[in-house]
Each structure stands twice: as C-alpha cells, then as structure tokens.
Amino acid sequence: MGDGERFPRSAMQIDLDCFFVSEEFGFILEQPATDLPDYYRVWMGLASNLTPLIQTHQLRDLVNEMPVLSPHHLKSHRELRLAHLALGFITMGYVWQEGQNLPAQTLPKSLALPYWLVSKRLGLPPILTYADSVLVNWRLKDPTGDMEIGNLETLFSFPGGESCKGFFLVSLLVERAASSGIQGAFSVMNSVVTCDIISIQKGLYKVGQSLRKMKEIFELMHRYVDPTAFHGTLRIFFSGWRDNPMLPGGLLYEGVVEEPMMLSGGSAAQSSSIQCFDALLGICHDDHAASFLKRMREYMLPSHRQLIETLSGCPPLRDFILSCSSPSLCINYDSCVSALVSLRSYHLSAVTRYITVPGHRARTMRCPLNGVGSALDETGTGGSSPLPFLKSIRDATQRALISQTRLT
Numbered sequence: 001m002g003d004g005e006r007f008p009r010s011a012m013q014i015d016l017d018c019f020f021v022s023e024e025f026g027f028i029l030e031q032p033a034t035d036l037p038d039y040y041r042v043w044m045g046l047a048s049n050l051t052p053l054i055q056t057h058q059l060r061d062l063v064n065e066m067p068v069l070s071p072h073h074l075k076s077h078r079e080l081r082l083a084h085l086a087l088g089f090i091t092m093g094y095v096w097q098e099g100q101n102l103p104a105q106t107l108p109k110s111l112a113l114p115y116w117l118v119s120k121r122l123g124l125p126p127i128l129t130y131a132d133s134v135l136v137n138w139r140l141k142d143p144t145g146d147m148e149i150g151n152l153e154t155l156f157s158f159p160g161g162e163s164c165k166g167f168f169l170v171s172l173l174v175e176r177a178a179s180s181g182i183q184g185a186f187s188v189m190n191s192v193v194t195c196d197i198i199s200i201q202k203g204l205y206k207v208g209q210s211l212r213k214m215k216e217i218f219e220l221m222h223r224y225v226d227p228t229a230f231h232g233t234l235r236i237f238f239s240g241w242r243d244n245p246m247l248p249g250g251l252l253y254e255g256v257v258e259e260p261m262m263l264s265g266g267s268a269a270q271s272s273s274i275q276c277f278d279a280l281l282g283i284c285h286d287d288h289a290a291s292f293l294k295r296m297r298e299y300m301l302p303s304h305r306q307l308i309e310t311l312s313g314c315p316p317l318r319d320f321i322l323s324c325s326s327p328s329l330c331i332n333y334d335s336c337v338s339a340l341v342s343l344r345s346y347h348l349s350a351v352t353r354y355i356t357v358p359g360h361r362a363r364t365m366r367c368p369l370n371g372v373g374s375a376l377d378e379t380g381t382g383g384s385s386p387l388p389f390l391k392s393i394r395d396a397t398q399r400a401l402i403s404q405t406r407l408t
C-alpha cells in the first residue's frame, strides 16, 4: 500500500485563522484591550492597584463593598478577555491577601457572579489562567516599537515587583517564539495529507528553530526573575483551589452555585503551544501525565483546545515518517524531538532554581513572618512535588526519538 493510500489526500486542510491563532503572535492576543467601558471602572481601579491594596490588607473590604455589575456592556472579545484578566487578578488577590494561613473560603457575589458570567461567555473557568495572565496581560510602551522586553509592560501585577512583571513578560516572549513553530506544525500536518516530503521537511525545520528560540528566550527568566521573590511572594497568587492543602474544600462562588468549586491555579502547563508540539510529534505520555495535560486544556480558550485536538486527530506524523524510509526526514523529526527534550530539561532546571532550592531554604530557615509558608515550599500548582512528574514528561519526549527506537 502506498503512503497516499494510507494517509488519504481527502483529509481536511487546516487553517490557523479558524482557531483564532495568528501567524505572527500564535496564541497571544494581538493588541489586547487596555481599558473597559467606564461602567467597569471599579474593577479596573482594583486590578490596577492590586499590590498596594493587598499589602495594606484593604482589597477584601473593597471587594465586599463592590456593586454587582452586569457584564452586558462588554461587547467585544478583547473586552471580555480584559474583564476576565482583571477579575482573575482581583480574585487571586482576594483569596490570598492574608497568605496561606487565612485564605478566603468564599468569593462574594459582587466578584463571583460577574466573573462566572464573563467566564461562561469565553469558555474559560472562573480563575486566573495562563490565557489571561500571559496571553492578554501586556501592552507595548511605545506602540511603534518592537515586542521586546524593554518595550513591554504588564497591565496588572501582583506583589513581587519587577520579578512579577519579568515572570509574565518572559513567559509572553517564550510564547511569541512558539508562533513560527505553530505555523510550521500546521504546514507539516497539511503536507502529510498530500505526502509532500519537501514541505514536511521545511515545516519541521521551522518547528525545531522555534523550540530552540523558546529555550533561548526562557533563559531570560534568570535575569528578570529573582527566585526568592518568586517563591516567597509571587507564587501564592497563582495557587488554585484544587488538590491544595491550603484550601482543601475548594472555593465557594457566592450567588453562582451551592457547592464550592475546585479549580487548578495558573501554570504554563496551560499553554497550548507545547501541547501542539506534543500532538504534532506524537509524544506518548504516561497515563498520569496525559490526564494532567488533558485536564489543563480545560483552562485554555475553547478554540485553542480544539486546535490541539485537531492536530491530535491528524494522520500520525511519526508513523508516516517511519513508513517513508527517508533518513533526512528522520533527522528532521529527531531534531524537533531533541529541541523539545532540551526545552523540557531547561524547564526542569528552572523548577529546581525557582521552587526546589528556595523551598528547601525556606524549610531550613523557617521564619514565621516571612514568605508564604510551608504548604507551597516544594510543590507545583497541583499541590505535589513537580520534579519526578516533569522528568517523566521529559523522558517520554525523549522516547519518541526515532534514532533511539532503532537502537533499542
């Protein structure tokens, strides 16, 4: 049977625009809105002043006094995204204002109800996600200038000063570096359908280049984010209310549902980019990792989630390459897998630097007035030690290498 018969040409060609993914910006929202209609000035006022309001312990009182606003004046997708971002920041600040010992157990109706309604319109959960804090939380200082770190500003920020901004902005630039790889992934998948080997090679080259660029940009984290500020101050504000010993019973959204909700905190595990590359390359994770990563898709925009699912449903690239007996195609494929392994290995070193080492230091030098406390010392947003888990994900990536398969 020829390749053309095994991978039918009639399969649908994929178009990035259908998934609200831009060629230049990937999953990042281009030109995010920076302000909402005047009716919502109370939300924008709180979200823009979060750090002083948390530090002076005023945020909860102000939220409790807030009127219950209707989200009906939010018209465009950009306005909805900005509202979700602002309400997400206010929610995290509200819950964690007093640190780990006194998390809020209930979100008042003035915040919970509009947040729930905005979330439903977007298809996102009512908690701060990566799709908010990274993909929408930016503006150019000089709109005519380039998208580089010196010309970027976050819209909202948590305590943690420059390290907080650095964390969001470096993540944004890593995501930007993924955009050409996403284009490449789509061109590969479309070319598999037509068995166009040259275009597959070109697409894979783009994917590999993009993964290497992502790692290079990730290295900026060391320059812009201080591990002590990240671990001791910033991280608690990403914590969710699922599998979290600080909020074991979840969070009650007053005026929305009777039962508390269990939702995971924000994490780049919610980035659609890496999951697209996994889907393209046919990386097989173990059951635990696969179900975690699948669950993280619930924290992505529906169109982005659908894009990953579409890629996963395409004719398997790895099988196609194995069936082609083209050494250069195998090299192109392996080069992408190696770049993804290298990115994941680098990520592991970042987790050691930003979570494991400061967590260990905090445990040995425990000061009751310092930091967010023991519950977060060495855990990921899912509440367990992330290193063995992340290693298993990296090792599964490595096992996809065709050269390695042939040696074993």
Ligand code: HEM
Pocket (backbone or CB within 6 Å): 170, 171, 174, 214, 218, 221, 225, 230, 266, 267, 268, 269, 270, 271, 274, 344, 347, 350, 351, 354, 355, 379, 380, 381, 382, 383, 386, 390, 393, 394
């Ligand atoms: C200081 C920087 C970072 C730290 C401390 C960190 C920490 C973590 C932790 C603890 C997890 C485990 C899951 C969880 O707890 O939510 C995780 C997962 C993940 N992170 Fe990060 N992260 C950082 C930056 C990034 C960046 C910039 C990216 C973008 C490429 C990224 C991509 C991922 C992905 C894709 C996962 C899911 C596992 C995988 O697919 O490999 N992280 N991260």
